[in-house]
Amino acid sequence: MSLIRTIQCRFYGALNRFLRPEQRHRGFSRAVKGIPAIKDTLEALGVPHTEIDCIVVNGRCVRFLYQIRGGERIQVYPDAGKVKLKKIIRRSLKPKPPANPKFVLDVHLGKLARHLRLLGFDVIYQKDMEDAAIVCMGGKSRRIILTRDIGLLKNKIVRHGYFVRATDPKKQIREIVRRFDLAAKMRPFRLCLECNGRIRRIAKSRIENRLPPLTREHYTRFYHCPRCDKIYWQGAHYKQFLKIIKTIRH
Ligand SMILES: [Zn+2]
Structure with missing residues (x-):
C-alpha cells in the first residue's frame, strides 16, 4: 500500500497561466502518492518543465529529478534571475537557447x-x-x-x-x-x-x-x-x- 502525503506549492509569474484558476497566485496543497520526481508532479499540475527555470524546495534549489517525500514547501519560478529569496544559491534549470536557433x-x-x-x-x-x-x-x-x-x-x-x-x-x-x-x-x-x-x-x-x-x-x-x-x-x-x-x- 502506498502512502499519500501532501506538499505545499506556489507558482510565480507566467507559470500561473498553466494552473487551474483556483491554484493561481497563491499557495495550495497537493496530495502525492509514492516518491515521484518533482518534474512529474509539477507537470501533472499543468506546467511543462520547459517553462520552469527554478524550483525551491524548503529553501533550497533542486533539479527536476528531485524526489518528493511529502511535507515539502515548493516554490516554482519561470526565471531564476527574478527569484527574490535571500540566502539561496539560485540554480537555473532552463538551458541557454542555442546561438543560432532552429x-x-x-x-x-x-x-x-x-x-x-x-x-x-x-x-x-x-x-x-x-x-x-x-x-x-x-x-x-x-x-x-x-x-x-x-x-x-x-x-x-x-x-x-x-x-x-x-x-x-x-x-x-x-x-x-x-x-x-x-x-x-x-x-x-x-x-x-x-x-x-x-x-x-x-x-x-x-x-x-x-x-x-x-x-x-x-x-x-x-x-x-x-x-x-x-x-x-x-x-x-x-x-x-x-x-x-x-x-x-x-
Ligand atoms: Zn522551396
Whole structure:
C-alpha cells in the first residue's frame, strides 16, 4: 500500500497561466502518492518543465529529478534571475537557447512557420507531422519546439521548448522574436517559405517564361528554390518582410 502525503506549492509569474484558476497566485496543497520526481508532479499540475527555470524546495534549489517525500514547501519560478529569496544559491534549470536557433513547429502554427522563414530562420513544419517526430527533433537535433500543445512540452527528452501564448499570427511572430531575441539575427531572402530550402539568385532569362506579365515587366531580381522549384521576386517578398518588421516593432 502506498502512502499519500501532501506538499505545499506556489507558482510565480507566467507559470500561473498553466494552473487551474483556483491554484493561481497563491499557495495550495497537493496530495502525492509514492516518491515521484518533482518534474512529474509539477507537470501533472499543468506546467511543462520547459517553462520552469527554478524550483525551491524548503529553501533550497533542486533539479527536476528531485524526489518528493511529502511535507515539502515548493516554490516554482519561470526565471531564476527574478527569484527574490535571500540566502539561496539560485540554480537555473532552463538551458541557454542555442546561438543560432532552429525551430520545429506543431501542425497548428503554419503561418508562424512562414513568417519565421521569411525572416531567415530555419523551421521544420509539416501539416502531417506526428507529435513523436516533433518531440524527437526537439531532443536529438536540439531544435526549439514551438507549440500550442502543452502535452508536447512535457516529454522529458525536450530540452528547448516554448508554449506560444498568442493565437493571432501577427502577435505570434512578435512574441517569438522577443522571447528568443531574434531581431539581430534576421536574414531575409534566405529560405523558401514553402519548404525551408535555401533560395538562390537566378537570372531572369532562365525563368522569364514562368512569370506573370506585370512581374516580368517590373522586376529584375529573382530567387529560386532548387528544392521545390518556387520562384520569388523582391517585390512581393520584400513587401511581406516589411509588413512583418512593422508588426514586430509595433
Ligand atoms: Zn522551396
